[in-house]
Amino acid sequence: GAGVSQSPSNKVTEKGKDVELRCDPISGHTALYWYRQSLGQGLEFLIYFQGNSAPDKSGLPSDRFSAERTGGSVSTLTIQRTQQEDSAVYLCASTLDSGGRKTQYFGPGTRLLVL
Amino acid sequence: QQPVQSPQAVILREGEDAVINCSSSKALYSVHWYRQKHGEAPIFLMILLKGGEQKGHDKISASFNEKKQQSSLYLTASQLSYSGTYFCGTGAYNFNKFYFGSGTKLNVKP
Numbered sequence: 001g002a003g004v005s006q007s008p009s010n011k012v013t014e015k016g017k018d019v020e021l022r023c024d025p026i027s028g029h030t031a032l033y034w035y036r037q038s039l040g041q042g043l044e045f046l047i048y049f050q051g052n053s054a055p056d057k058s059g060l061p062s063d064r065f066s067a068e069r070t071g072g073s074v075s076t077l078t079i080q081r082t083q084q085e086d087s088a089v090y091l092c093a094s095t096l097d098s099g100g101r102k103t104q105y106f107g108p109g110t111r112l113l114v115l
Numbered sequence: 116q117q118p119v120q121s122p123q124a125v126i127l128r129e130g131e132d133a134v135i136n137c138s139s140s141k142a143l144y145s146v147h148w149y150r151q152k153h154g155e156a157p158i159f160l161m162i163l164l165k166g167g168e169q170k171g172h173d174k175i176s177a178s179f180n181e182k183k184q185q186s187s188l189y190l191t192a193s194q195l196s197y198s199g200t201y202f203c204g205t206g207a208y209n210f211n212k213f214y215f216g217s218g219t220k221l222n223v224k225p
Contacts, residue, residue, distance in 0.1 A: 055211075
């Protein structure tokens, strides 16, 4: 595709439910980041995938959060037993390679609202 | 590990200049600058690498002083389209983590 896509664009869920957010990176991009942005705040790093390497999960805010990347392409971020403080925009970004020398291209985000 | 940005907010008139600063307590390997408009995803402005380089395009430029662990973004002769929130970002040495500053909200008025 032409850019990074994310789905769903909006998600409203009830407290305690599980949600799954999807990110389709730009074709050929080996690195992928997930961020969380609460209303009016900055971007909080969650997790990074590079190729097929196991990610460092220490940035995930709690053990209710998990992420995977299948086949080095599509990534899903799963939040179990959602809480109201999980409400935020979840952004993913892909980049051509690691090393910090390449642009991160952001998707439009998934706006999550936990009631 | 999150870089510190200053100022938090700037209000300008069209044509005025602004400087946004980004500093880190950790060694900087590269610095990224992005702009985000309300309700939109961040978009790339530029990346600066080690070596004290300075970059620019159009009327937006940036410098990177790795010794001082600082970067500055310079906006000259600001335009209405420059309004938005500016973020600097930097990664761990192997970029398995990436941290953005808290952002500088720029408002350019006619």
